[in-house]
Amino acid sequence: MKILKTFIFLALIISCAEKKTEENILEFDKVLGKENVVTLDFIVSDFENDFLKRQYPNLNTENAYRQFLTDLRDDKTKNWKRISEKAIEKFESSELRLQMYEFPDSVWILKNSSFDKIESDSVSFLNIPYPYIKSRFKYISVR
Template identity: 40%
Template sequence: MQKFYFILVLILTFSCSQKQSDNRITEFEKVLGERQTKALNSLVSDFEKNLTKVYSDLPTEKAYRQYLTDLISNSTTDWEKFKFQSYKTNTEFHQSGLWSEIYTKDSVSGLQVNGIGKYMQALYIVKDSDSLIKKYWEKREAAGMMQNELVIPGILSLNPDFNNYFHKRIVVVEFSF
């Protein structure tokens, strides 16, 4: 009988944590918007296809880490391998309004973070549920655009889980201009 209760508690615990995770994604996507969410999902898909092509011998989790490490490595010379957006995805990124929700263009200082855009609002809704999301949101809110040499070690120091819906999107957005 104790085994039954133990298994029941495990099932309930798992389903509650799964529901919380699903609720975070639902809330994030609701704030971001349906078309913008589809555009972001396409960016993630293109990014992962590129990872598979460039790092074919690595599982996705390790390929994300290697991509980030290579991006700031002094020995990297092949910058083409970091380009991942298809023409179709890039077009939808802009036409969906997602680009404008993430970035603004300033004639004086160039590309800037849209601190009041739907992307930052959507992250704000879920930031307290995850230490990486929270730190990333705080740094992006305070500093705006950050150099790769700062953002990459920051992300990696927080032990990202590249199976995590949000961790993937944070990385992909950082390298989608």
């Protein structure tokens, strides 16, 4: 009986987790917008079916992703083939680019971290002994 209760409890957790994931995907799609979802789906599909298949022809998609991330981590990217021109053009002509990249509102150079003002969105203490660039971003909703 105890095993049955445990099994039912785990089944409920798993089914709720899957439902939450589905809700998160729907919310993500809603925020991103239909046109951007179509663009993103195209780019992912193109990446999997073009780049990963050419780069790792003997691996299935999951293992190709795993190998891709391992190669990226180990900086073995010198002999990689390019992403398809079609995917690049689709991305550059889409609104998705504007959703993904943020553009700085202001930029300045600090001599070191002792000159940095700690702000609500900053790391509380950053010890950087050399000059670095700090920037602020303004997010503008396109809707």
